[in-house]
Amino acid sequence: MLMEHKEYYLTIADTLLILGQRLSEWCGHGPAIEEDIALSNVALDYIGQATSLYKEIALKENLGKSEDDYAFLRDAWEYRNALIVEISNGDYAKTIARQFVFSTWYYHFLEALEKSNDTFLQGFAQKSIKEVRYHFQHSRDWILRMGGGTEESHNRLQNALNELWEFTGELMTNSVHEMEAIAKGVGVDNVALKDTFDRIVSAIFQEANVSAPADVWMQKGGKEGKHSEHLGFILAEMQFLQRAYPNSKW
Amino acid sequence: MVEVEADLIWEYLKMVEDPEIPILNVIEMGIVRDLTWDEDKKKWHVIITPTYSGCPAMKAIEEDIIEVLAELQVKNVVVDTVLSPPWTTDWMTDEAREKLRSTGIAPPEKGSADKGLLMGKVKDIACPRCASTNTIMVSQFGTTACKALYKCGDCLEPFDYFKCI
Known part of the structure; x- marks a missing residue:
């Protein structure tokens, strides 16, 4: 059965799954055990949220698929995630900088999604926003600590922001699929979130004595299936087992 | 008849522990939201809601509910997950x-x-x-x-x- 707004669901789900997969790379490698646990917990939340969206797609498509089919049996060009979640983790400063930027956008995205006229997405947003509050707080605390810490931590954070910034713009754009969902009252207008995003991010950066680089050309295309080289490597690792041994079960 | 069995099943569900916090059962945790009987398909639906989206215990809880009820001779059970209203x-x-x-x-x-x-x-x-x-x-x-x-x-x-x- 053709599912309305499937691509919209995938945009949210894929963004969460890929970021969850990226964060899970820190499992066993965190700078301190508390951070190891924190990032693994955040990764689990994202993957759990993605799973509930994939399950809903499976239910509405009614093609006998499971959530695993969407995660493991689609190639890079079918993925609808924003580019920012697929780029490599870098050092801890870069991972945290991404978490901060992402959580700030995602929190306000969910706040708006609670008003969607799609009842599943409404429930999804009400559930997820409670978890994302903790993610936001965790990353915000680290931005302040690293920014106001040693020269080394401050410089690493600033370098991370310089490297990351070109990928932040896409979060506040609407793809074709998102525009269709917005027109139906289902989706969130990401462009309208930009002012709030800028206000919160610049206030925290000021407190942390770092800054977002100005006049950066913003990359985009991920949400329309045009990805960086990084995504292929993530999928190769994530999907290996199902590709090599089709239908194997845990 | 269905009502009597429903009361019993609610009691039985108290035997399902939270795998991460075994001192609490799934009723005390507020994880089980509802219990309904599907007359057409002759099945019990246990409606549960996750605490956290990423909680790895949810899968175990689903399986435990089916297992515990099966041991008590309630075999036609389906566990459904709902997100709304969100667990608090x-x-x-x-x-x-x-x-x-x-x-x-x-x-x-x-x-x-x-x-x-x-x-x-x-x-x-x-x-x-x-x-x-x-x-x-x-x-x-x-x-x-x-x-x-x-x-x-x-x-x-x-x-x-x-x-x-």
């Missing part, structure tokens, strides 16, 4: 809170997560061992998705705090 620590009973405290886990404050969290406000949490509120948060993320790690400044013991959502 406010659904935990007072007895459940007391049980948590008695095992060394500080129970969640009433009045689930507020916006103060976004502004960096931290609540005063009482140590489950010595009741001192001279405690500090070590990490917002603890041994499971639903807990934060704290330390008591008086008795110096580390402890888990069941955080509000």
Whole structure:
């Protein structure tokens, strides 16, 4: 059965799954055990949220698929995630900088999604926003600590922001699929979130004595299936087992 | 007949423990939201809701519900997951809170997560061992998705705090 707004669901789900997969790379490698646990917990939340969206797609498509089919049996060009979640983790400063930027956008995205006229997405947003509050707080605390810490931590954070910034713009754009969902009252207008995003991010950066680089050309295309080289490597690792041994079960 | 069986099943469900916090059952946790009978398909639907989206215990809880009920001869059971209304620590009973405290886990404050969290406000949490509120948060993320790690400044013991959502 053709599912309305499937691509919209995938945009949210894929963004969460890929970021969850990226964060899970820190499992066993965190700078301190508390951070190891924190990032693994955040990764689990994202993957759990993605799973509930994939399950809903499976239910509405009614093609006998499971959530695993969407995660493991689609190639890079079918993925609808924003580019920012697929780029490599870098050092801890870069991972945290991404978490901060992402959580700030995602929190306000969910706040708006609670008003969607799609009842599943409404429930999804009400559930997820409670978890994302903790993610936001965790990353915000680290931005302040690293920014106001040693020269080394401050410089690493600033370098991370310089490297990351070109990928932040896409979060506040609407793809074709998102525009269709917005027109139906289902989706969130990401462009309208930009002012709030800028206000919160610049206030925290000021407190942390770092800054977002100005006049950066913003990359985009991920949400329309045009990805960086990084995504292929993530999928190769994530999907290996199902590709090599089709239908194997845990 | 169906009503009588429903009452029994609610009782049976109290035997299903939360795998991460076995001192609490799934009813006390507020995970089981509803129980319905599908006359056409002759099946019981146990409606559950996850605590955290990423809680790895949910799959185990689903399986445990089916297993425990099967052992008690209720075999036509389906477990459905719903997200709305979202689970909140406010659904935990007072007895459940007391049980948590008695095992060394500080129970969640009433009045689930507020916006103060976004502004960096931290609540005063009482140590489950010595009741001192001279405690500090070590990490917002603890041994499971639903807990934060704290330390008591008086008795110096580390402890888990069941955080509000």
